[in-house]
Every structure is written in structure tokens, then in C-alpha cells.
Amino acid sequence: xxxxxxxxxxxxxxxxxxxxxxxxxxxxxxxxxxxxxxxxxxxxxxxxxxxxxxxxxxxxxxxxxxxxxxxxxxxxxxxxxxxxxxxxxxxxxxxxxxxxxxxxxxxxxxxxxxxxxxxxxxxxxxxxxxxxxxxxxxxxxxxxxxxxxxxxxxxxxxxxxxxxxxxxxxxxxxxxxxxxxxxxxxxxxxxxxxxxxxxxxxxxxxxxxxxxxxxxxxxxxxxxxxxxxxxxxxxxxxxxxxxxxxxxxxxxxxxxxxxxxxxxxxxxxxxxxxxxxxxxxxxxxxxxxxxxxxxxxxxxxxxxxxxxxxxxxxxxxxxxxxxxxxxxxxxxxxxxxxxxxxxxxxxxxxxxxxxxxxxxxxxxxxxxxxxxxxxxxxxxx
Amino acid sequence: xxxxxxxxxxxxxxxxxxxxxxxxxxxxxxxxxxxxxxxxxxxxxxxxxxxxxxxxxxxxxxxxxxxxxxxxxxxxxxxxxxxxxxxxxxxxxxxxxxxxxxxxxxxxxxxxxxxxxxxxxxxxxxxxxxxxxxxxxxxxxxxxxxxxxxxxxxxxxxxxxxxxxxxxxxxxxxxxxxxxxxxxxxxxxxxxxxxxxxxxxxxxxxxxxxxxxxxxxxxxxxxxxxxxxxxxxxxxxxxxxxxxxxxxxxxxxxxxxxxxxxxxxxxxxxxxxxxxxx
Numbered sequence: 001x002x003x004x005x006x007x008x009x010x011x012x013x014x015x016x017x018x019x020x021x022x023x024x025x026x027x028x029x030x031x032x033x034x035x036x037x038x039x040x041x042x043x044x045x046x047x048x049x050x051x052x053x054x055x056x057x058x059x060x061x062x063x064x065x066x067x068x069x070x071x072x073x074x075x076x077x078x079x080x081x082x083x084x085x086x087x088x089x090x091x092x093x094x095x096x097x098x099x100x101x102x103x104x105x106x107x108x109x110x111x112x113x114x115x116x117x118x119x120x121x122x123x124x125x126x127x128x129x130x131x132x133x134x135x136x137x138x139x140x141x142x143x144x145x146x147x148x149x150x151x152x153x154x155x156x157x158x159x160x161x162x163x164x165x166x167x168x169x170x171x172x173x174x175x176x177x178x179x180x181x182x183x184x185x186x187x188x189x190x191x192x193x194x195x196x197x198x199x200x201x202x203x204x205x206x207x208x209x210x211x212x213x214x215x216x217x218x219x220x221x222x223x224x225x226x227x228x229x230x231x232x233x234x235x236x237x238x239x240x241x242x243x244x245x246x247x248x249x250x251x252x253x254x255x256x257x258x259x260x261x262x263x264x265x266x267x268x269x270x271x272x273x274x275x276x277x278x279x280x281x282x283x284x285x286x287x288x289x290x291x292x293x294x295x296x297x298x299x300x301x302x303x304x305x306x307x308x309x310x311x312x313x314x315x316x317x318x319x320x321x322x323x324x325x326x327x328x329x330x331x332x333x334x335x336x337x338x339x340x341x342x343x344x345x346x347x348x349x350x351x352x353x354x355x356x357x358x359x360x361x362x363x364x365x366x367x368x369x370x371x372x373x374x375x376x377x378x379x380x381x
Numbered sequence: 382x383x384x385x386x387x388x389x390x391x392x393x394x395x396x397x398x399x400x401x402x403x404x405x406x407x408x409x410x411x412x413x414x415x416x417x418x419x420x421x422x423x424x425x426x427x428x429x430x431x432x433x434x435x436x437x438x439x440x441x442x443x444x445x446x447x448x449x450x451x452x453x454x455x456x457x458x459x460x461x462x463x464x465x466x467x468x469x470x471x472x473x474x475x476x477x478x479x480x481x482x483x484x485x486x487x488x489x490x491x492x493x494x495x496x497x498x499x500x501x502x503x504x505x506x507x508x509x510x511x512x513x514x515x516x517x518x519x520x521x522x523x524x525x526x527x528x529x530x531x532x533x534x535x536x537x538x539x540x541x542x543x544x545x546x547x548x549x550x551x552x553x554x555x556x557x558x559x560x561x562x563x564x565x566x567x568x569x570x571x572x573x574x575x576x577x578x579x580x581x582x583x584x585x586x587x588x589x590x591x592x593x594x595x596x597x598x599x600x601x602x603x604x605x606x607x608x609x610x611x612x613x614x615x616x617x618x619x620x621x622x623x624x625x626x627x628x629x630x631x632x633x634x635x636x637x638x639x640x641x642x643x644x645x646x647x648x649x650x651x652x653x654x655x656x657x658x659x
Contacts, residue, residue: 066555086558099556103574112570113560164560 023072050221473538541583
């Protein structure tokens with residue numbers, strides 16, 4: 001069974017740092033965030049993932065206090081943030097554009113928050129040095145932001161936020177402006193900082209791979225709503241909607257109608273005519289037993305065989321097996337994506353580990369997968 | 382100078398060949414600056430007649446520096462320029478910040494009318510201001526010149542500041558507030574320091590324009606008020622004396638110095654940055 005998350009459930013797994021209750025936000029009648037319920041636990045790395053325009057940045061800005069909710073409630077460590085301006089919230093933000101102060105040196109940028117709080121001179125100096133060491137920028141303390149590379153600017157932005165010892169660090173697409181190699185490096189860096197500092201991190205990103213690799217838990221957003229909240233493996237292996245299944249990773253979506261059901265099996269008649277066996281799962285609280293469904297089948301769950309498994313005496317009890325032909329292959333370095341056309345005319349995306357596995361295929365191929373490797377999701381609308 | 386530079390350059394044989402371009406440039410420079418050079422030349426002429434050279438002398442400079450009326454009009458001009466530029470610096474900056482950072486009803490209309498004083502002919506501003514002042518029966522004075530100069534000074538300052546603020550990261554003040562600064566602190570500590578160069582350059586431009594203005598000042602000046610351009614104009618009508626040449630040279634030199642000073646300040650701040658590279 002798939003656990004469903006609501007703020008009250010997460011309470012059992014540790015205290016919450018941030019709670020959103022039915023939070024909505026609209027700009028001049030245009031809806032950006034709709035009825036979001038969200039609980040972010042203390043110390044976790046939480047990602048908010050979604051396509052551009054899904055409201056994820058607005059959600060982050062609501063937490064930071066740059067926007068006020070149209071309705072709903074926002075609490076940070078059990079304190080309502082209603083009417084609390086950004087400069088009195090126990091959170092700090094790393095902006096997508098970094099928003100460094102170009103008239104101040106790296107050192108003064110980092111010390112800005114401490115100076116505003118009017119801390120003692122020596123404390124400001126010590127903490128600024130610590131922050132510089134933390135992001136490995138000691139040597140560049142006296143430079144100005146425009147003399148730094150993108151990655152170094154990113155580190156300054158991080159240090160400038162972390163030096164204030166926030167309860168929660170908010171990151172708005174922090175790695176979006178960096179090139180691939182630097183992005184991978186900074187991903188590790190962020191993970192290291194998170195483990196070292198034991199602060200709650202909330203990161204907004206549109207990069208599903210980034211969210212999967214870095215988060216303890218994540219929320220997938222679409223059209224201002226939270227589609228699903230869960231651990232990366234729950235999101236990837238047990239998506240609760242067609243949107244989540246399609247947004248995270250490659251997948252095959254096959255639409256059909258439930259023909260028969262059994263506590264341990266669903267039979268789905270596809271629009272193209274095949275009969276699929278699918279393991280039933282619950283979406284939310286209700287079990288799907290009838291109606292139209294979208295089957296979600298990950299390309300790496302499909303086994304590709306060159307000869308008919310039935311004639312080889314392979315046990316196919318309860319498995320899905322179809323004959324097809326290889327249409328094309330796409331080499332992707334770490335793996336190969338193959339397009340297989342089934343007899344019904346449907347094409348399936350199948351992932352194979354190496355080019356050798358699919359070389360010199362001329363005749364028919366056979367695709368096999370288990371019912372528990374595919375999911376029946378309710379068809380939206 | 383242009384020619385020799387082109388000839389000396391070892392790599393740029395493309396530039397060396399069409400020599401007529403260099404001559405054309407020289408011609409244009411001559412067209413622009415020869416009258417001024419002639420003016421400067423005759424300001425040192427001992428003779429009272431411009432047409433002939435009788436010897437080198439500082440006497441015209443001495444004359445106007447001891448001319449009470451000139452000095453008084455200079456003081457009036459400075460009062461007008463400093464007054465209107467100070468007011469424009471304050472409100473022009475606030476106007477640019479408000480237009481760039483806040484959304485309010487009528488903002489687009491406001492934004493597009495801010496720069497109108499730069500397009501509307503001075504004579505229209507002069508007449509309109511005079512008619513308006515007469516309508517509300519406000520007596521003309523030094524203050525009325527300042528008020529009318531604020532109109533175009535405001536446009537210069539807000540134009541310069543707007544250009545700068547639009548090139549800045551729009552999240553700067555948010556970042557400051559995120560770090561604990563109140564909106565006022567974030568304006569003072571983050572936004573303002575980034576706007577200073579623009580404010581100063583806008584002010585310098587406005588200052589020069591205010592010092593230069595004859596039309597608007599002569600329409601809106603009260604009795605006994607005489608700005609420098611008004612004084613010069615009234616003298617030209619009666620008799621043209623070489624001390625006006627000298628005065629013009631001093632004015633040109635002064636405005637040149639202002640520009641150099643602004644450039645010096647700008648380079649200083651840049652040098653400070655590149656030094657810290659070491």
C-alpha cells in the first residue's frame with residue numbers, strides 16, 4: 001500500500017519546520033498556488049519539483065515572505081507567519097540569480113546579515129570566516145562578486161545565507177545557471193553542507209534528476225497544485241498520477257479499460273486491443289476496480305528477448321509477454337533506448353544496458369514484464 | 382592626431398588606406414570646435430576689437446572677475462542650479478525607484494510622461510510656466526526659476542537612475558530583506574550605493590542644463606534676478622566686449638572640469654576594484 005502524506009501523518013516522523021495549510025495564492029485573479037497542504041520535517045532535504053509556471057517558485061516566495069497567501073495558513077516551527085515580514089522570518093534564501101551585492105566584497109556580502117543584526121565585531125569576523133571556510137572561499141574574501149565565476153558566486157550566495165544560521169535554507173533553482181559539470185559538483189557540495197549543518201533545506205527545481213538524487217522527500221507540483229509528496233523512490237516507483245509518472249523519468253503510458261479485477265490482479269483491455277495484467281494499487285484511499293486507467297510502465301522494467309520465451313519453456317505465469325519488432329535505437333552513453341512496435345501497432349520504449357544487447361536484431365523480439373512493475377493510474381478528467 | 386595614429390598602427394592597414402576618412406574626421410572636429418578655439422584665442426587679445434591682435438593679455442579676465450554684475454548673476458545661476466538639482470536628485474531618484482519597483486494604477490502613463498520635459502520645446506515650458514504662475518498669482522522670484530528648472534532636472538535624474546535600476550538584479554532588495562534588513566535599510570544599504578553613479582551623472586547633466594538655460598529663466602525670473610545667460614544676453618544686445626569671450630572660456634573650462642571630475646570619480650571606484658584583485 002502506498003502511504004499518503006498529510007501534515008498530521010508526518011508529525012509521527014519528526015517535528016515539522018514548515019507547515020502549509022490550504023495555502024492559495026493568486027495574482028490579480030490569476031491562480032499561482034492552489035490549496036497546498038505541505039509539511040516539511042526538521043532537518044530534511046526537501047525538493048519542490050515541477051515544470052516552469054507550476055507555482056513552485058511562488059510557493060518558496062510564500063515561505064520566505066516575499067508574497068502573502070491569498071488564503072490559508074503558513075507556520076514555521078509552529079509559529080504563524082501571518083503578517084511576519086521577510087526580515088523577521090527564521091529562513092534565508094539563495095536566489096536563482098544569486099542577487100549578490102556588487103558594491104560589497106565577498107566578505108562584506110557574507111557579513112551583511114550579521115551586521116544588520118548588530119552583532120559584536122569579533123563575532124561577525126569569526127562567523128564570516130567560518131562561512132568562507134565552509135564554502136572554501138577563504139582566498140577570495142576581498143574580491144568583488146563580478147570578479148568571481150558563476151560557481152564561486154553561487155558559493156558566496158550560499159555562505160551569505162548560511163552565516164545567519166537559519167532554521168530553514170530556501171534554494172530557488174540554485175544550480176540552474178551552472179553548466180553540467182559544475183552542477184554535479186555543486187549537487188555534492190549542497191549534500192555535504194546539508195549533512196554537515198543539519199539545517200532543513202527546501203529546494204525548488206525543474207530538474208527531476210536533481211530532485212531525485214538530492215532529496216530526502218520531494219513534492220511534485222503541476223498547475224499550482226501539489227500532485228504528490230514522497231521519497232524519491234516513492235515518486236519514481238509509485239507515481240500517483242499520470243502527470244507525475246510522465247514528468248519523472250521516461251515512461252510508457254498505455255490507456256485502457258479495466259476488464260476484470262481480483263484483490264491481487266487487474267486485467268486491463270488496452271485501446272489497441274492487448275490485455276495487460278497489472279498489480280492493483282490504491283490511489284489516495286480508494287482501490288481502482290473499474291473504469292479507464294493509464295498504465296505506467298518504466299522502460300527499464302521491460303525485459304527484451306530475441307526468441308519466443310514460450311518455446312524456450314520459460315515460466316510466464318502471470319507475466320505480460322508480447323511479440324514485436326525493433327524500430328529504432330538511441331544510444332545514450334550509459335544505456336540504450338529502444339523503440340519496439342508491438343503487433344497491435346503500439347510502440348513501447350524499452351531500456352537496455354548496452355548497444356551489444358540490441359545489435360544485429362533482425363527478426364521478431366519479445367517484451368516481458370511483471371504485473372508489479374507497471375502501475376494503473378486513474379485517467380485525469 | 383587621428384592620421385598619425387592610423388599610420389603608426391602596424392596591423393591596421395585597413396585603416397591606413399582610406400585617408401579621406403581621417404580628413405573628414407578632422408573637418409568635423411574643426412567644424413565643432415574651431416569657433417570655440419577662436420573665442421578662446423581672442424579672449425587673450427589686448428585689443429577691444431575682435432578683428433585684430435595687438436598682444437597677449439589677461440585684462441578681460443581681470444575685468445569680468447571684478448565685474449559686480451557678472452558675479453551677482455553667476456551667484457543667481459548657481460543658486461538656481463544647485464537648488465533645482467538638489468530637489469531633482471531627491472525626487473528624481475525616488476521617482477525612478479518607485480516606477481521600477483512598485484506596481485500601481487496609472488504607472489505606465491506616469492512612466493511615459495516623466496521624460497516629456499526633455500522633448501517639449503523649452504519655449505513651451507517657459508510660456509506654460511509663466512501663464513500658470515500668473516493664473517495662480519504667484520509672484521515671480523528666484524524660487525519660481527528653481528521650480529521651473531526642477532521640471533527638466535527631474536527628468537534628467539530619473540532617466541539616469543531608471544536606466545541604472547533596470548540593469549540591476551530585481552531581487553537585490555529582497556535579498557537584503559531576507560538577510561534581516563528592513564525595507565528602509567535595504568534601500569539605504571543595498572540599492573542606494575548601486576545608484577550613486579547614476580544619480581551623480583544625472584545631477585551633473587541637469588546642473589549643466591540649468592546653468593545653460595536662458596529661455597525658461599528669463600520667462601520665470603522675478604525682478605532683480607539675473608542669471609548668467611540672461612546677463613550675457615543683455616550685454617550682447619548693447620555692446621560686445623572681449624570680457625564676454627573671457628567669461629565663455631571660463632564657463633567652458635569649468636564645465637570641462639566638472640566632466641573630468643565625474644570621470645575621475647568613476648575611474649577611482651573602478652581602480653579600487655581592480656586593485657583588490659591582487
